Amino acid sequence: MTFLALDIGGTKLAVRAERAGQTWERIEPWPRAGVESDLALLRDVLAAVPSGVVRAGVSAAPTVARDGTVTAWPNRPSWYGVDLRRTIEEAIGAPVLFGDDGTLAAVAEAEASDCADLVYLGLGTGVGGGVVSDGRLIRGAGGTAGELGHLPMDPAGPPCRCGRNGCLQALLSPEALSRRTGLLQEKLATSGEVSVFVAEVLARVVVLLAELIQPSRIHLGGGFGVALPGLPALVEERSRAWGRLGHRLPVVATAVFGAHASLAGAMVLARTGGTGLRQSR
Numbered sequence: 369m370t371f372l373a374l375d376i377g378g379t380k381l382a383v384r385a386e387r388a389g390q391t392w393e394r395i396e397p398w399p400r401a402g403v404e405s406d407l408a409l410l411r412d413v414l415a416a417v418p419s420g421v422v423r424a425g426v427s428a429a430p431t432v433a434r435d436g437t438v439t440a441w442p443n444r445p446s447w448y449g450v451d452l453r454r455t456i457e458e459a460i461g462a463p464v465l466f467g468d469d470g471t472l473a474a475v476a477e478a479e480a481s482d483c484a485d486l487v488y489l490g491l492g493t494g495v496g497g498g499v500v501s502d503g504r505l506i507r508g509a510g511g512t513a514g515e516l517g518h519l520p521m522d523p524a525g526p527p528c529r530c531g532r533n534g535c536l537q538a539l540l541s542p543e544a545l546s547r548r549t550g551l552l553q554e555k556l557a558t559s560g561e562v563s564v565f566v567a568e569v570l571a572r573v574v575v576l577l578a579e580l581i582q583p584s585r586i587h588l589g590g591g592f593g594v595a596l597p598g599l600p601a602l603v604e605e606r607s608r609a610w611g612r613l614g615h616r617l618p619v620v621a622t623a624v625f626g627a628h629a630s631l632a633g634a635m636v637l638a639r640t641g642g643t644g645l646r647q648s649r
């Protein structure tokens with residue numbers, strides 16, 4: 369039995385197959401020259417997947433409706449209306465389950481850390497997140513809880529792609545960080561100054577989450593979150609300045625799966641068939 373995981377992300381397509389302890393993996397940077405060439409790349413990679421796939425789990429940066437079509441991807445409007453489910457199912461001949469990238473990453477991180485109270489924050493082209501509390505994934509009334517990238521942090525802050533100002537991901541977007549520091553975007557991830565600012569912002573999130581749901585661990589992932597020098601220790605240090613006497617703050621650590629937590633979560637989805645996991649809205 370082969371299980372397949374896909375991470376359809378903002379800057380890369382990652383595909384992993386697992387069968388009896390053996391792993392096959394491909395990671396391809398994208399976007400390329402438009403949606404058609406991206407879909408051609410997806411089909412090419414899937415054509416090379418080992419045979420015998422019984423189910424695929426997909427971590428999707430875009431919003432995928434229940435019928436499998438992309439209904440929102442602010443960074444890639446040309447993907448709207450793409451039938452992602454049919455594209456993948458036709459390529460692999462097996463059913464496909466979709467999940468939110470941050471949510472799946474939280475599930476994978478909680479499972480790997482054997483932790484019942486864990487929050488995942490993925491810092492990449494946007495900010496994704498997921499909340500596992502008391503051993504359960506928090507879904508909320510509408511099924512989309514844990515959108516930590518849209519935590520309202522500063523009404524006077526920069527505009528977010530969602531239409532509001534000052535969301536967490538707007539404060540931490542490459543454009544905003546570049547404006548703030550005067551650094552080119554490709555230099556941001558190696559800058560100590562950027563680490564300190566990001567840590568200041570994340571410390572507020574940590575303290576807020578600590579008061580609200582008392583997680584024992586907060587894991588930082590995503591390409592940017594993993595690359596920033598010394599980020600977890602800085603976030604812990606800044607959080608302590610905000611802590612309350614007698615109240616322990618969560619441990620802040622780099623994600624167990626590094627920048628690949630969403631892919632690991634997609635594999636959990638493929639293996640379990642979605643038991644206990646939130647499906648895409």
Ligand SMILES: [Zn+2]
Pocket residue numbers: 517518528529530531532535
């Ligand atoms: Zn927003």
